Amino acid sequence: MNALNTACENSGKKAWVVFSGQTDLPWLKVFRPGFRHCFVLLNDGRRWISLDPLSNYTEISVHHHVAPEFNLPGWLESRGHRVVETHVERRKEPAPFMLYTCVEAVKRVLGLHARFIFTPWQLYRFLQGQHSHSHHEGEKSWAV
Numbered sequence: 351m352n353a354l355n356t357a358c359e360n361s362g363k364k365a366w367v368v369f370s371g372q373t374d375l376p377w378l379k380v381f382r383p384g385f386r387h388c389f390v391l392l393n394d395g396r397r398w399i400s401l402d403p404l405s406n407y408t409e410i411s412v413h414h415h416v417a418p419e420f421n422l423p424g425w426l427e428s429r430g431h432r433v434v435e436t437h438v439e440r441r442k443e444p445a446p447f448m449l450y451t452c453v454e455a456v457k458r459v460l461g462l463h464a465r466f467i468f469t470p471w472q473l474y475r476f477l478q479g480q481h482s483h484s485h486h487e488g489e490k491s492w493a494v
């Protein structure tokens with residue numbers, strides 16, 4: 351672990367990726383149900399922050415009305431979202447050139463340079479694999 355990762359972890363920041371099946375965009379309906387969109391939650395120990403890359407803009411919110419100790423990821427899960435806790439890496443090398451999507455925006459926040467993760471489902475599988483120490487970077491599953 352390098353000093354930048356240690357400093358990030360020691361700062362108390364946590365990150366969660368939230369997956370949703372909700373979409374108003376017809377072309378996203380080809381993606382796996384429950385995994386048509388994703389966004390990031392951060393908690394720096396003092397406040398909740400979300401970065402939600404939408405098709406027409408990116409919504410960045412500081413949730414002053416939510417106590418830092420409130421289990422926001424758990425609350426979102428109780429509302430039907432899938433939530434995966436993960437970590438943020440700070441890399442020195444530039445990220446690969448990719449199309450800007452919600453998945454790519456989340457990967458950039460996390461410092462994840464996995465070139466073959468395009469869909470929310472692939473990202474979910476990859477992040478789940480981090481917890482079991484096996485990576486699923488190349489799974490090319492667009493729908494069910």
